[in-house]
Amino acid sequence: xxxxxxxxxxxxxxxxxxxxxxxxxxxxxxxxxxxxxxxxxxxxxxxxxxxxxxxxxxxxxxxxxxxxxxxxxxxxxxxxxxxxxxxxxxxxxxxxxxxxxxxxxxxxxxxxxxxxxxxxxxxxxxxxxxxxxxxxxxxxxxxxxxxxxxxxxxxxxxxxxxxxxxxxxxxxxxxxxxxxxxxxxxxxxxxxxxxxxxxxxxxxxxxxxxxxxxxxxx
Amino acid sequence: xxxxxxxxxxxxxxxxxxxxxxxxxxxxxxxxxxxxxxxxxxxxxxxxxxxxxxxxxxxxxxxxxxxxxxxxxxxxxxxxxxxxxxxxxxxxxxxxxxxxxxxxxxxxxxxxxxxxxxxxxxxxxxxxxxxxxxxxxxxxxxxxxxxxxxxxxxxxxxxxxxxxxxxxxxxxxxxxxxxxxxxxxxxxxxxxxxxxxxxxxxxxxxxxxxxxxxxxxx
DNA sequence: ACAAATATTTAGCTTTGTCTAAAATTATTT
DNA sequence: AAATAATTTTAGACAAAGCTAAATATTTGT
Numbered sequence: 195x196x197x198x199x200x201x202x203x204x205x206x207x208x209x210x211x212x213x214x215x216x217x218x219x220x221x222x223x224x225x226x227x228x229x230x231x232x233x234x235x236x237x238x239x240x241x242x243x244x245x246x247x248x249x250x251x252x253x254x255x256x257x258x259x260x261x262x263x264x265x266x267x268x269x270x271x272x273x274x275x276x277x278x279x280x281x282x283x284x285x286x287x288x289x290x291x292x293x294x295x296x297x298x299x300x301x302x303x304x305x306x307x308x309x310x311x312x313x314x315x316x317x318x319x320x321x322x323x324x325x326x327x328x329x330x331x332x333x334x335x336x337x338x339x340x341x342x343x344x345x346x347x348x349x350x351x352x353x354x355x356x357x358x359x360x361x362x363x364x365x366x367x368x369x370x371x372x373x374x375x376x377x378x379x380x381x382x383x384x385x386x387x388x389x390x391x392x393x394x395x396x397x398x399x400x401x402x403x404x405x406x407x408x409x410x411x412x
Numbered sequence: 413x414x415x416x417x418x419x420x421x422x423x424x425x426x427x428x429x430x431x432x433x434x435x436x437x438x439x440x441x442x443x444x445x446x447x448x449x450x451x452x453x454x455x456x457x458x459x460x461x462x463x464x465x466x467x468x469x470x471x472x473x474x475x476x477x478x479x480x481x482x483x484x485x486x487x488x489x490x491x492x493x494x495x496x497x498x499x500x501x502x503x504x505x506x507x508x509x510x511x512x513x514x515x516x517x518x519x520x521x522x523x524x525x526x527x528x529x530x531x532x533x534x535x536x537x538x539x540x541x542x543x544x545x546x547x548x549x550x551x552x553x554x555x556x557x558x559x560x561x562x563x564x565x566x567x568x569x570x571x572x573x574x575x576x577x578x579x580x581x582x583x584x585x586x587x588x589x590x591x592x593x594x595x596x597x598x599x600x601x602x603x604x605x606x607x608x609x610x611x612x613x614x615x616x617x618x619x620x621x622x623x624x625x626x627x628x629x630x
Numbered sequence: 631a632c633a634a635a636t637a638t639t640t641a642g643c644t645t646t647g648t649c650t651a652a653a654a655t656t657a658t659t660t
Numbered sequence: 661a662a663a664t665a666a667t668t669t670t671a672g673a674c675a676a677a678g679c680t681a682a683a684t685a686t687t688t689g690t
Contacts (some may be wrong), residue, residue, distance in 0.1 A: 196676080196677090198676080198677065218637080218638090219637075219638060219639085220636090220637060220638080228677095228678075228679090229679060229680085230638060230639085231638080231639070231640080231679070231680080231681095232677070232678055232679070233638095233677080234639055234640085235639095235676095235677075236677080236678095239652070239676095239677095240581065250638075250639070250685090251639080251684090251686065267601065277523075281529055282526060282528075282529055283525060284521070284525070288521070292517070292519045292521075292522055293517070295517045295518065295519070296514075298516060299510070299513045299514060301509070301510045301513070303502070303510075304510055307501060307502070308500060310500075311500055377677055381684075413649090414646080416646080416647065436667080436668085437667075437668060437669085438666095438667065438668075446647095446649090447648075447649060447650085448650070448667075448669085449648085449651095449669070449670080450647070450648055450649070451666080451668095452668070452669055452670085453647075453648080453669095454647075454648095455645095457646095457647095468655090468668075468669065469654090469655060469656065469668060469669075591655080
């Protein structure tokens with residue numbers, strides 16, 4: 195696969211949200227910041243190569259083989275993101291562009307060894323799951339912290355309320371996007387919860403918990 | 413710079429042995445496994461871009477700017493080689509192909525952080541020196557172990573005598589290509605020497621020392 | 631159901647990097 | 661120093677991947 199073909203495969207995969215959905219030429223063009231006519235050309239080629247199913251005017255989807263390739267790319271992308279954050283001190287919002295390049299490196303041994311070096315991580319710095327070598331992985335869902343069951347952990351990915359006082363609170367308690375939060379206990383009465391974050395245990399009110407989004411897997 | 417341009421720059425650099433030598437179109441073509449006519453086209457473009465000096469029929473050399481690019485590529489290549497060997501357990505002879513891909517990744521932060529992560533290594537797994545960020549580096553020379561001065565260390569890169577008994581000796585003493593050897597002491601009388609290799613100290617006869625090549629820097 | 635709007639494809643052109651074959655230049659030999 | 665050999669460049673073609681403009685399908689609104 196060429197670099198460009200791989201980019202198209204990833205775009206089709208992501209637009210189909212991982213399920214094997216048919217996506218439109220226009221959608222792919224927009225996603226990839228290119229023109230619809232270029233997409234038509236490329237999906238024809240991918241179709242001939244057995245990577246995609248394409249019917250003129252009817253959109254395009256990935257074949258089994260195409261999905262395999264997509265999953266391998268996603269796996270590589272997310273492993274590299276973990277590497278950049280954990281080993282090279284990148285912040286969670288700096289990694290995408292570089293991982294976008296690294297995911298195209300071709301070497302099975304490289305990926306396997308990288309996975310091992312990182313301790314076989316399950317999720318990337320954005321809380322998204324990393325497919326196994328065979329392409330299996332759990333879905334990630336975004337939930338408000340108060341909806342996360344006891345014992346589950348997730349990665350902080352956003353806030354519902356973005357008012358200065360709330361953001362100030364998060365800052366003061368050293369809760370940042372990208373942090374892993376584990377729900378230790380919940381108080382039925384007032385909805386407050388105990389969480390563990392970076393080795394620290396803190397108690398959080400319901401108001402806070404209903405305004406913080408976590409990404410949790412499975 | 414495109415991937416292809418970078419490959420040409422590296423080829424011209426290596427053929428010129430790092431000094432700013434003029435190299436022939438044919439030599440570049442052979443090195444890159446391509447045709448002389450393709451080289452002509454490319455060096456014209458590199459010349460227009462201010463990367464190379466090219467006079468028809470007279471060969472091509474790198475400009476200052478071109479040399480800077482070459483050194484940056486060499487730096488990246490060798491840092492990635494160290495990474496692959498030290499962190500991902502690649503053996504010294506498996507790294508080249510993968511490093512050849514990784515050297516094209518564009519991110520200054522990536523290279524700086526990688527350098528730091530590896531502890532600012534001075535040489536790659538083949539004993540070749542790694543240019544600093546500014547492009548400075550010491551030359552590497554290949555010497556027989558008996559010619560290496562006391563206190564200097566180098567990396568084992570080859571043998572003069574490749575007879576089975578000699579190779580068996582190396583194997584028994586766990587001396588392998590890629591190992592770092594430090595010369596501790598020399599015996600004037602019989603030319604035998606003490607070396608340190610992988611935390612072990614061993615005594616080696618003159619016959620052995622005159623048949624083992626090390627790469628040492630400066 | 632038909633016209634208008636939107637989406638998609640086709641046709642033809644551009645750029646990058648490569649190739650082959652022919653022409654031009656430089657080097658070598660006698 | 662002329663002839664031959666070797667090297668290098670030019671000219672013209674090709675594949676990949678992209679674009680624009682025009683043509684064709686499909687969808688939507690009434």
